[in-house]
Amino acid sequence: MVENRPILNILTHAVLILGVLFLCFPVWMALVASTHGAEALSRAPIPLWFGGQGWDNYTQLLSAGLPAAGGVPIGMMMMNSLIMALVITFGKIAISIISAYAIVYFRFPFRMGFFWMIFLTLMLPVEVRILPTFDVVTRLGMLNTYAGLTIPLIASATATFLFRQFFLTIPDELVEAARIDRAGPVRFFIDILLPMSRTNIAALFIILFIYGWNQYLWPLLVTTEEGLYTVVMGIQRMVNSGEALPVWHFVMGTAILGMIPPVVVVVAMQKLFVKGLVESEK
Amino acid sequence: MQKRVIFRSRSLPYLLVLPQIAVTLVFFFWPSYQALESSFFIEDAFGFSREWVGLRNYRDLFADPGYLRSFRTTLVFGLSVTALALGTSLGLAVAANRVLRAAQSYRTLLIWPYAVAPALAGVIWYFLMNPSMGIVAYWLKGLGVEWNHYVNGNQALILVVVAAAWKQISYNFLFFLAGLQSIPKSLIEAAAIDRAGPIRRFWTITMPLLSPTTFFLLVVNLVYAFFDTFALIHATTNGGPADATSVLVFRVYNTGFIGQDYGSSAAQSVVLMALVIGMTFIQFRYVERKVTY
Numbered sequence: 001m002v003e004n005r006p007i008l009n010i011l012t013h014a015v016l017i018l019g020v021l022f023l024c025f026p027v028w029m030a031l032v033a034s035t036h037g038a039e040a041l042s043r044a045p046i047p048l049w050f051g052g053q054g055w056d057n058y059t060q061l062l063s064a065g066l067p068a069a070g071g072v073p074i075g076m077m078m079m080n081s082l083i084m085a086l087v088i089t090f091g092k093i094a095i096s097i098i099s100a101y102a103i104v105y106f107r108f109p110f111r112m113g114f115f116w117m118i119f120l121t122l123m124l125p126v127e128v129r130i131l132p133t134f135d136v137v138t139r140l141g142m143l144n145t146y147a148g149l150t151i152p153l154i155a156s157a158t159a160t161f162l163f164r165q166f167f168l169t170i171p172d173e174l175v176e177a178a179r180i181d182r183a184g185p186v187r188f189f190i191d192i193l194l195p196m197s198r199t200n201i202a203a204l205f206i207i208l209f210i211y212g213w214n215q216y217l218w219p220l221l222v223t224t225e226e227g228l229y230t231v232v233m234g235i236q237r238m239v240n241s242g243e244a245l246p247v248w249h250f251v252m253g254t255a256i257l258g259m260i261p262p263v264v265v266v267v268a269m270q271k272l273f274v275k276g277l278v279e280s281e282k
Numbered sequence: 283m284q285k286r287v288i289f290r291s292r293s294l295p296y297l298l299v300l301p302q303i304a305v306t307l308v309f310f311f312w313p314s315y316q317a318l319e320s321s322f323f324i325e326d327a328f329g330f331s332r333e334w335v336g337l338r339n340y341r342d343l344f345a346d347p348g349y350l351r352s353f354r355t356t357l358v359f360g361l362s363v364t365a366l367a368l369g370t371s372l373g374l375a376v377a378a379n380r381v382l383r384a385a386q387s388y389r390t391l392l393i394w395p396y397a398v399a400p401a402l403a404g405v406i407w408y409f410l411m412n413p414s415m416g417i418v419a420y421w422l423k424g425l426g427v428e429w430n431h432y433v434n435g436n437q438a439l440i441l442v443v444v445a446a447a448w449k450q451i452s453y454n455f456l457f458f459l460a461g462l463q464s465i466p467k468s469l470i471e472a473a474a475i476d477r478a479g480p481i482r483r484f485w486t487i488t489m490p491l492l493s494p495t496t497f498f499l500l501v502v503n504l505v506y507a508f509f510d511t512f513a514l515i516h517a518t519t520n521g522g523p524a525d526a527t528s529v530l531v532f533r534v535y536n537t538g539f540i541g542q543d544y545g546s547s548a549a550q551s552v553v554l555m556a557l558v559i560g561m562t563f564i565q566f567r568y569v570e571r572k573v574t575y
Contacts (some may be wrong), residue, residue, distance in 0.1 A: 003474055019370070020391045023451065026406045027398075029417060033409065045420045064330040095301040102298035105289050114299050121310045123562050126555035127531045128508045131538040131547050132313035132320070140308075152309040155302055171416075172287040185289040214399035216513030217535075232399040236517040239405055248409055250301075255402045262397035267390060277453070278460055 027259070032104050034058070034253035041248045053249070066238055072255055075233040082261070082264045084219070084230055085212035087150040092208050093201055097157035101189055103160075104167040105175070122157040126218055132222050149230075153215065158280050159204055165279075166200050167193070203276030206269055209263045231258040314555065322550035339549035348525065349533070349550075356529040359443060360507035366447040367454055367503055368496070374451070375458035376484070389459075396452040400445075404514035407445035431519065435526025438519045445518070448513050454499050461495035462488065468522050503563045511557065530554060 033041060035054030040047055041152045058140060062075040102108075103115055126133060142148030154198050170193070219233040229237075235258060237253045311361055321339050325332040343349050394405070409453035410418045410429060419429040431438040465488060473483045489496075512531045515521060527538070534554065538547030553573060 008480060010381045012377045014379065015373055016388050016392075019374040019377075019451075020388065023395050023448070025443050026403075026410055026448065027395075029410055030406045041415055043415055046415055046417055048417070055447065087457050095305070098298040099302040102295040104285055104300055106291065106295035106298075107288055108295045112294070114303055116527070117311075118302060120308060121306050124310050124314050124416075125509050125558065128534065128558060129310075129313045129317050130535055131544060132310060132316035132455040136309065136313050136315065151305065155305040155310060159474060161300065168285075172285060175285070175289075179287075185291060185294060188289070196407045210397050214397075214401075216399065216401045216517070220516075221422070221539075226502050232401050232513070235401065237403055239517060248412075248415075251405060252409060255405055258402050258412060259398045262399075266397040269395055270393070271497065274393075275458060277456060 024172060029250045029254050030252040033249055034256055035261065036249050038249060044238055057249055057253050058257075061250060061257065066247065068126055072229055072234065074231060074234075074254055076227070077229050077234045078257060078261075080228055081213055081230040081232065081258070083146060084149050084215065085209050085261075087146065088153050088212035088215075089205055089208040091150065091154040092156040092159050093204060094146075095154060096156050096165050097194075097197065097201075098189075100160050100163035100167060101193065104164055105185065118155070118157050118160050120157075121155050126153070130217070130221065137222055143222050144228055146223045146228075149219060149228065153212070153218060157209075159208070162200060162204060164278050166197060170196065199272070199275075199278075202269075203272045204280065205276075206265055206273045207276040209265055213262050317548045317551040317555070319548075320544055321552050322545075324545045325552060335545070339545045340553075343546060343553070351525065352528050352530055352533045355439070355525075355527065358560040359439065359446075359511075359527075359529055360504050363441075363446045363507040363511075364441045365505040366367050366443065367450040368499060370447070371451045371454035372458050372496075375455050375462055376488070378455070378459055379462040392455050393452045395449055396456075398449060399513065400449055400511060401517040403449040403512035404442065404445045404518040407441060407448065407520065411441050432524075433523055435523055438523060438527050442511070442515055442519060446507060446514055449514075450503060450506060454503065457495055457499055458492070461492050464533060465491045498565070499563060505558070507562055508561075509554075529556075 019124045032048060032050055034057055036047060036051035037053045037057075040051055040118065061073075063073050065073040067077075085167075097120065099114070105110060137143060137148050137152060140148075142151070150214060174192060175188065183191065214232055215230070216233050216236075219228075219230045220236070223229060223233075231254065235251065235254050238254060239246050313419045316320060320332075322334060322336060323332040324335050324339070374392060378385060378392070381388065410416050411421050413430040413432065416429075422429045429437060431441045444464050469487055469491075470483055473487055478486065508529070509531055511529065512535065515527055515529060516535070521532050530550070532553065534547055534550045537543050537550060541547075
């Protein structure tokens with residue numbers, strides 16, 4: 001701060017508090033609504049403070065789910081979300097780090113060709129090529145499998161770039177030293193490069209976990225079996241469940257459950273998250 | 283671009299890039315090629331026969347008033363989300379950059395919505411604005427606004443704009459804050475000594491130095507609004523009422539899966555791909571410029 005201006009200080013805090021209220025209020029209301037019964041939410045104004053049915057609502061959601069929306073327990077959907085998010089995250093990190101290693105530390109025909117091929121995937125998000133990708137997955141017999149849910153999303157240009165960028169900053173002397181000690185490429189990768197990349201891997205893990213957990217369109221397309229539903233996608237069945245009005249206290253409970261894992265990851269690992277976000281976008 | 287010291291191996295590098303390249307070929311290039319190819323055909327709904335029609339799918343597309351309206355909706359939606367998310371987060375970042383006390387707590391409270399899935403953000407706002415019992419709709423009624431996004435198309439569009447912007451503020455906030463913190467304090471102090479007030483300093487020093495960040499965020503936000511908000515719209519308004527919130531990505535899905543018109547859906551995919559490629563190109567050109575800056 002350059003100078004002391006009391007009015008500006010008050011204004012600053014007012015802006016920040018308003019911002020926090022705007023961001024937190026919707027989730028507060030969702031949390032409150034999930035602790036009430038259908039009766040309290042049937043007409044305006046709905047209560048702004050917690051009701052007494054929270055425990056019952058959440059236990060029913062987690063263990064039995066909603067009959068109107070197929071009756072899939074949310075606990076199971078969250079398990080599916082977790083499996084999908086983790087497979088996508090580890091898969092992306094694994095195949096990106098080895099391809100970045102090949103591109104930086106080897107010289108081989110088509111090296112730049114491969115690099116550009118990976119780069120181009122940035123330009124082809126699932127949303128713009130929905131139907132043909134679905135077609136390919138169908139032909140490969142991957143509908144309604146965990147493989148179909150995860151493998152098509154596993155290529156990552158961003159992660160490859162991040163690792164490539166990081167490898168380029170590692171001094172050449174390390175490689176020379178390793179070669180003098182007669183370490184081969186595999187040895188060098190496992191004993192030196194991988195431990196050095198720890199922070200980058202952790203930062204990337206957070207960003208990719210959120211990406212994986214929050215997938216919507218892809219699970220919507222490749223899963224028709226209720227046992228494979230993920231929570232972010234499954235909620236849509238509760239909102240638009242045909243003629244019946246949505247059962248809001250259950251819908252809001254599901255929304256809360258669906259946002260807990262990624263939000264906890266972001267808040268608990270804030271420093272790494274900010275690092276990962278800022279670096280992976282550059 | 284390349285290391286001076288490298289390893290030598292005939293087959294290992296290929297083995298290392300193989301998984302990534304295989305996934306890319308099978309799930310990115312093959313489908314994209316198919317989209318391009320089938321955009322030149324008309325196929326019957328059962329996939330038994332197809333007929334080469336050249337550019338007819340594209341001609342039909344751009345002659346379709348529904349598609350052109352969807353273009354306009356997407357533009358209005360994208361620009362509104364970007365303006366709302368950028369403006370709010372810039373204000374918050376400038377404020378957060380000023381506070382000394384509780385700065386960390388404010389940051390934590392402002393960044394967590396990044397982790398909330400767009401679909402969930404949409405559903406929660408859908409609940410808040412529900413005409414019969416939503417609390418925001420109730421307050422609006424108190425102000426004399428009759429809110430019903432089930433019948434009023436403009437209100438449905440406002441609903442998805444607010445929900446999409448709400449989710450994007452945290453992201454912009456973090457980048458603006460990083461940009462603000464990289465502006466040298468000495469510049470601001472020098473201006474203060476020359477008796478430039480806070481507002482003057484903001485417009486003549488902060489904003490120009492922040493312009494690379496702002497431009498980067500502008501492109502990212504537009505890409506987000508154009509392509510990542512399918513979930514939000516599908517989980518809430520479902521494109522309605524009367525196509526009022528049917529943006530381009532939603533339409534691709536609808537034409538292909540609900541309407542089963544593969545040729546038209548493929549042509550729409552190709553148009554969208556051209557759009558993404560154009561935007562990515564702009565983004566990278568600018569990044570190049572920043573490097574030599």
